[in-house]
Amino acid sequence: MAIAFEGKHPDVDVQYTMIPMTNGEYQTKLKAALGTADAPDVIALEAAFVKSYVESDMLADLGSLLPDAQAAQTYKFVTDVGTYDGMTKAFAYQATPGAVFYRRSLAKEYFGTDDPAEIQALMADLDKFTAAAAVVKEKSGGNTYMVASSGDFQNPFFANRAQPWVVDGKLVVDPMVEKYIETAKLFRDQGYEAQAQQWQEGWFAGMNDSLVDANGNAKQVFAYFLPTWGLPYVLAPNAKSADGAHDTSGDWGVITGPLPYQWGGTWLGIVKDSPNMDLAKEFIRFSTLDQENLTNWATGVYTNDYLKAIDPNVAPDQQQAPGDFVSSQVVVEKITSSFDNSDLSKFLAGQNSYAGFASAAPSVNAKLMQGSDDAIQRALNDPINQYLNGEISLEEMWTAWKDAVRNEFPDLVIE
Amino acid sequence: MQTLAKFRRNYYGFLFILPFVLAFLIFGLYPVYNTIALSFTNTTLMSSKAEFIGLKNFERLFADDVFLKAVGNTWLLWLLNFAPQIGIAMLLSVWFTNARLNIKGVGVWRALFFLPNLLMPAAVASLFFSLFSFFGPVNQFMVQNNFLPEAMHFLQNKTITRGLVVFIQWWMWFGNTVIILMAGMTSIPVALYEAAMVDGATATQMFRHITLPLLKPILVYIFVTSMVGGMQMFDIPYLLTDGRGAPSSSILTNNMLMYLKFSSSQGHIGAASSVGVMIFLMTSICSLAIFYFLRDKDSAQTRK
Numbered sequence: 047m048a049i050a051f052e053g054k055h056p057d058v059d060v061q062y063t064m065i066p067m068t069n070g071e072y073q074t075k076l077k078a079a080l081g082t083a084d085a086p087d088v089i090a091l092e093a094a095f096v097k098s099y100v101e102s103d104m105l106a107d108l109g110s111l112l113p114d115a116q117a118a119q120t121y122k123f124v125t126d127v128g129t130y131d132g133m134t135k136a137f138a139y140q141a142t143p144g145a146v147f148y149r150r151s152l153a154k155e156y157f158g159t160d161d162p163a164e165i166q167a168l169m170a171d172l173d174k175f176t177a178a179a180a181v182v183k184e185k186s187g188g189n190t191y192m193v194a195s196s197g198d199f200q201n202p203f204f205a206n207r208a209q210p211w212v213v214d215g216k217l218v219v220d221p222m223v224e225k226y227i228e229t230a231k232l233f234r235d236q237g238y239e240a241q242a243q244q245w246q247e248g249w250f251a252g253m254n255d256s257l258v259d260a261n262g263n264a265k266q267v268f269a270y271f272l273p274t275w276g277l278p279y280v281l282a283p284n285a286k287s288a289d290g291a292h293d294t295s296g297d298w299g300v301i302t303g304p305l306p307y308q309w310g311g312t313w314l315g316i317v318k319d320s321p322n323m324d325l326a327k328e329f330i331r332f333s334t335l336d337q338e339n340l341t342n343w344a345t346g347v348y349t350n351d352y353l354k355a356i357d358p359n360v361a362p363d364q365q366q367a368p369g370d371f372v373s374s375q376v377v378v379e380k381i382t383s384s385f386d387n388s389d390l391s392k393f394l395a396g397q398n399s400y401a402g403f404a405s406a407a408p409s410v411n412a413k414l415m416q417g418s419d420d421a422i423q424r425a426l427n428d429p430i431n432q433y434l435n436g437e438i439s440l441e442e443m444w445t446a447w448k449d450a451v452r453n454e455f456p457d458l459v460i461e
Numbered sequence: 462m463q464t465l466a467k468f469r470r471n472y473y474g475f476l477f478i479l480p481f482v483l484a485f486l487i488f489g490l491y492p493v494y495n496t497i498a499l500s501f502t503n504t505t506l507m508s509s510k511a512e513f514i515g516l517k518n519f520e521r522l523f524a525d526d527v528f529l530k531a532v533g534n535t536w537l538l539w540l541l542n543f544a545p546q547i548g549i550a551m552l553l554s555v556w557f558t559n560a561r562l563n564i565k566g567v568g569v570w571r572a573l574f575f576l577p578n579l580l581m582p583a584a585v586a587s588l589f590f591s592l593f594s595f596f597g598p599v600n601q602f603m604v605q606n607n608f609l610p611e612a613m614h615f616l617q618n619k620t621i622t623r624g625l626v627v628f629i630q631w632w633m634w635f636g637n638t639v640i641i642l643m644a645g646m647t648s649i650p651v652a653l654y655e656a657a658m659v660d661g662a663t664a665t666q667m668f669r670h671i672t673l674p675l676l677k678p679i680l681v682y683i684f685v686t687s688m689v690g691g692m693q694m695f696d697i698p699y700l701l702t703d704g705r706g707a708p709s710s711s712i713l714t715n716n717m718l719m720y721l722k723f724s725s726s727q728g729h730i731g732a733a734s735s736v737g738v739m740i741f742l743m744t745s746i747c748s749l750a751i752f753y754f755l756r757d758k759d760s761a762q763t764r765k
Contacts, residue, residue, distance in 0.1 A: 073724075074724075077506040077507070077728055102507050102508065103508070104507070242595065242596065247594060247596055248594070248595060248596040258596070259596070260596070260600045260605070260611060260612035261604055261611075421725055424703075424705075425705065427707075428702075428703060428705060428707035428708060428709065429709070431617050431708070435617055437617070437709075438709070446709060449525050449526075449527050450527070452524075453525070453527045453721065453722070454721060454725040456729060
């Protein structure tokens with residue numbers, strides 16, 4: 047992106063610094079640099095912490111770019127995340143609506159069809175989703191789990207609350223959260239989930255059918271809740287098991303699922319009082335709102351050769367492969383059909399995932415996102431696990447969670 | 462007048478220790494002072510204004526039982542790790558320095574016991590995490606050999622998780638203790654043991670009346686450094702589970718609580734500093750207690 051910008055503006059030199067996020071180094075370095083003379087002009091902010099920066103007074107107002115956003119028909123939820131108190135401070139080039147990926151062969155076995163439209167009808171809302179889970183368990187004799195873990199469907203529940211976590215400095219527990227815990231308990235008690243926590247060995251094993259329980263019996267997972275980037279970065283690479291014995295490529299389909307949600311994404315903002323304000327604003331406009339750039343980004347025009355033509359010092363493996371779901375509805379509608387025969391659609395037995403996401407994107411709501419979300423939600427994981435394991439009661443779970451939140455946010459009012 | 466003359470004679474000595482004193486003042490004492498100062502404010506990393514709020518941070522620490530739980534956990538994890546550590550290390554040191562037993566290859570054994578200390582905590586935590594995961598090898602072994610009826614979430618069980626942390630800490634540090642104890646024991650003159658043997662002392666009596674008293678300075682060193690390290694236990698419990706002391710804050714230690722406050726989305730340095738101050742106070746008082754109880758009573762009297 048930076049190099050393409052340099053291509054359009056040959057007299058500008060963009061300095062790009064990459065800091066890994068593995069153990070929070072990125073945020074530590076960023077927090078230390080902001081407010082000093084060494085601060086960068088433009089910063090990239092991941093969904094997990096974008097809100098806390100947007101809510102702070104550290105980013106500049108980008109309201110002047112709103113007309114461009116309107117022209118590009120940037121998805122509402124993308125702009126909502128970058129807006130606080132009426133001021134828009136961050137834009138994104140990506141949109142990351144969530145979806146559900148299901149195994150076609152298993153769908154044929156248990157539901158008699160693998161057509162996405164029919165499967166979507168079968169899982170159109172939460173009650174239907176739970177009913178489908180019961181069918182999966184019954185027809186497979188308990189050998190197939192609807193989802194890998196209850197953590198998989200945490201995002202959809204939280205994205206469809208009526209109230210955010212913090213209202214007027216008070217912690218609020220929306221009914222959807224209680225519904226989530228109820229559903230998680232139901233799934234655990236009935237055996238609809240494999241207890242394979244996300245991002246751990248078992249979760250990945252389920253993707254390529256190499257999941258084996260403690261007794262050595264093979265188990266399968268029917269569906270995974272993953273967003274746009276989940277397909278090329280998580281599901282596709284893990285569909286083949288390490289020893290090559292199992293391969294589920296071509297056996298997947300994608301649907302919107304019971305509830306719309308979004309997961310992840312990267313926003314760009316400008317540090318307040320940056321000395322290069324106009325140039326920085328132009329960079330953000332180019333990266334996130336310029337239709338030509340977004341089209342090139344998403345359709346894979348930025349190959350290594352293209353980038354080398356602008357800047358010969360480009361690394362040999364630097365390129366942007368096609369498939370990233372961009373934030374402009376105008377661009378998305380124009381390029382959706384170009385993905386009909388891509389590698390990713392072969393992975394989905396010919397289904398165009400871009401079209402699937404395009405239909406899901408407009409109904410995603412990110413108005414409730416707040417800076418403290420990540421910490422509050424992560425503090426819930428351990429108490430929920432203890433509750434699901436039957437080690438503590440529901441009351442104790444809420445108390446444990448509230449204690450953890452109180453310790454991380456001393457100024458929050460919790461009752 | 463006499464002290465001035467002594468100073469003029471000895472000023473080279475002061476010159477030599479000056480670099481250490483300066484470095485200590487800048488890198489040791491100043492951060493302590495700064496932490497204490499910060500603990501009385503509500504400074505955060507995310508906003509540029511900070512105000513003096515007195516003892517509010519400390520009040521909040523004791524408002525619920527999370528801090529006390531962390532302190533309790535830290536002491537429990539350290540004591541459970543230290544007792545076998547000093548016990549087994551002492552036993553091994555006695556055997557290895559015993560002239561009668563004359564064990565061969567003592568150097569090799571020492572190196573082997575010390576090796577775990579060189580491992581990266583991240584690698585060790587990751588290893589144990591994979592071993593004890595729900596779909597991992599330990600579960601498979603236990604279930605297939607009928608030790609367990611079905612797989613269990615080892616790392617969601619408080620006792621087992623604490624046990625794992627204690628085991629890892631013991632395994633990583635007992636070699637270090639063996640080396641230091643052996644160094645101390647070999648410096649005890651053999652003549653004392655020979656005299657005791659002539660007087661008809663048993664091995665236990667020799668240990669209690671010769672080895673232990675003469676090892677006191679080394680023991681003080683081991684107790685104090687182990688306690689300071691134990692009070693600051695962070696890497697293994699942080700990396701073994703979710704970084705918040707799961708399950709149910711059973712392995713939440715002082716330093717983890719401090720880090721959680723510091724790295725939260727607000728970056729509450731004031732609150733984190735207050736935890737730091739409490740750790741500092743606790744460690745100082747306990748170290749002074751160790752120094753007092755293990756002091757050399759005889760030499761103190763002869764100086765009088």
